[in-house]
Amino acid sequence: MASICFYFQLHQPLRLRHYTVFDNNGRYFDDSKNAFICRKVANKCYLPANRLLLDIIKKYQGRFRVAYSITGVLLEQLFKFSPEVISTFDALAETGCVEFLAETYYHSLSFLYSRDEFIEQINKHCDTIECLFGQKPKVFRNTELIYNNDLAGLIESMASFDAILTEGADHILGPRSPNFIYRPRGCGRLKLLLKNYALSDDIAFRFSNRDWAEWPLTADKYAQWINNVNGNGNVVNLFMDYETFGEHQWEDTGIFDFMRHLPEEILKHPDNDFKTPSEVIQSYEPAGTIDVSNLISWADTERDLSAWLGNAMQSNAIHELYRLEEKVKKTGNEKIIEDWRKLQTSDHFYYMCTKYFADGDVHKYFNPYDSPYDSYINFMNILGNLHSRCSKQMTGAALGTVSQNKDQPDLQIVC
């Protein structure tokens, strides 16, 4: 009996404007660029993929079920630039076949630097999801599936989540299979779902690669691989970026057709079904304990944090950012706090990565900057300005010349 557990990640950062050391304003984010990209991805991916999944869900009358996690920063942009996408998510929520997961609202690495901030961001995200889609998330995933035992312990202690997701990396599994539920080491109640990276990446990365031995990947071939799990696995966790459908894999690769035919092929085998993460953990017991003392992620071959923190610039930038936390929060100024939070999005540090700079690879494709150095300079200039805004705010407040909440953040999702 193999349950397919699909989980799709949706996120877009708020990209920064070109900001020099001479700039002296609070306009950090490039609205026109962000709008353009948001609409582009909406048209190529979010809308067609949502419509496809709605069709499939209706066709299979409840037997096809999936999960999504949508970051707060993306939700804000969708409201502003592509609100029709939100309506398709409303429709999906109403089918009762879709589960929404929780993550940090700002897609941040705050777990590593500020537990308080981390929890605040999770709560904000959960409130937003509940507000929009009427669901209180019960399953958590950290930014980029970053995970270790401490994280699991913290999530369990929040007492609002039943399960947590991460990457089924070889070095944490050893000889074991990701196709079972596990218990995080140190936890008594929380359950752990591990991504089957081989089968996930077959769709997400290899699908259109003509040099791949298995190209072309058809629904029936893939279903065969799923069937092979039967007997030695309960669940196949297929976690991937939603942009797989239309953005990473363009429509002409046949990715939508593949997805359209997949449920039929999967369900041909009577022991297969589709489950959401919550349904998975209700159906199966943990097969063992997984011990992860060092942080892992789903990024690159290393499956570690080197994509965001691997060089001196990255670690300096992120440290300086979190050093501002106290000062920022003391201002009580919502706009300042909001701006500071938007700067926490992990993508800003990803752009500073020098790992594969020489090779024109996946890192570079999504990078709005010419070089990681430009990204660092831009970020630090902005941070410098944020710092001085805080100082001005505090001096102004002390002198009584500035009102606390004069600036409002750009957009608030309220219900």
Added chain:
Amino acid sequence: MRVFMLGWEFPPFISGGLGTACYGLTKAMDQLGIKVTFVLPKMADGKFVTHVKLLTPDLQTSNSFLNLGELKNVSFRTINSPLQAYSTPGSYQRQIEETLRQKQIKSGVLGLTGHSSGGADYGGDMYTEVHRYAALAAELAEKEQFDIVHAHDWMTYPAGIAVAALSGKPLIVHMHATEFDRSGEHVSQMIYDIERKGLHAADKIIAVSYRTRSIIVDRYGISREKVEVVYNGVEHNGDNILADTGIEKDEKIVLFLGRITMQKGPEYFLRAAKRVLDVMDNVKFVMAGSGDLMHRAVEMAAELGIGHKVLFTGFLRGDAVQKIYQMADLFVMPSVSEPFGLVPLEALGNDVPVIISKQSGVAEVLKHALKVDFWDVEEIANKVIAVLKYPPLQATLRDYGNFEVRKLRWTESAARCLRIYEETLVAV
């Protein structure tokens, strides 16, 4: 493979990148076992005034200054000529007139007009001299054995054409810089014509960057397939371990190193310096080099009100160059049009991070450098301040940049040249 190579200067008597490039390439070819006959101009009588302090070679042993024992497969030949790298018709004219004047003073002869008669030694104007040189080169070539002719930059093109014609061997023409790089839109028609003739007469052209190739294709009517790109390399300066010189400096130093001439963008350097000094105080700007715009640069620094923050060292050589790199926190090359740009590679090899103009060939090659449009003074200043303000940025650029240049070796360039020679020989 035997090459008849027409070049310019050779260390230690160099005034710019051309000499360095010739040296690097020849040395690497030597290591590959290619036999090179290297021909270059040499001053017969060296006593005349020039703002470029070229040391005159020892007269006693005419080839002694080129006694570079490390080059086993290279033999040097000199042709007496006042031609120098980076001469323009105007500067040549001045040079000849000055030489003539010195001669008149020496011999005490008065009343000689001697304006344009060059006598037997050299042509009175540059055009004549370049073609006189060509004739002498052809004569010299008759005594040599070689498979191919390789000419570096415009002054040697007539010589290359002559030698190739007489010997029947194919001609490779190497473009390190075009007249458009040197003079913007105010090109010398004479030089342009010589360049064009050389490019069309050649069997194959080597450009130092794709940027230069574009200029050759767009401006000289050459088809793209005729032009190959061979990047310059950098001489690995041996031990790069930063000697702790014990120089305690509280001030940051931003370095400009190169000829102070229009092509190198000295005014953009100074304008950016002013912008930096608007917000940052403890920094000094050093312009190391000399050139036709040096005096203008000194004036400009004063006009901008930053005279006390800008230092001019004049042309640096040998150890002085090393020292300046050790002191520098950052190197800036705001070139208006740089066919390649060897100096940033040298800077990185000496652990100095670099900001380079996007309008340069070397920008095609370097990843770990900050790049900027030469005219964007605000952005140059923005990047300078960032490097000086954020140690992690400076350190990362420096470390990765240093590592990157280690891969840019002249042996690669020489190997590519060899391949081009072989393909050309097969084709003709």
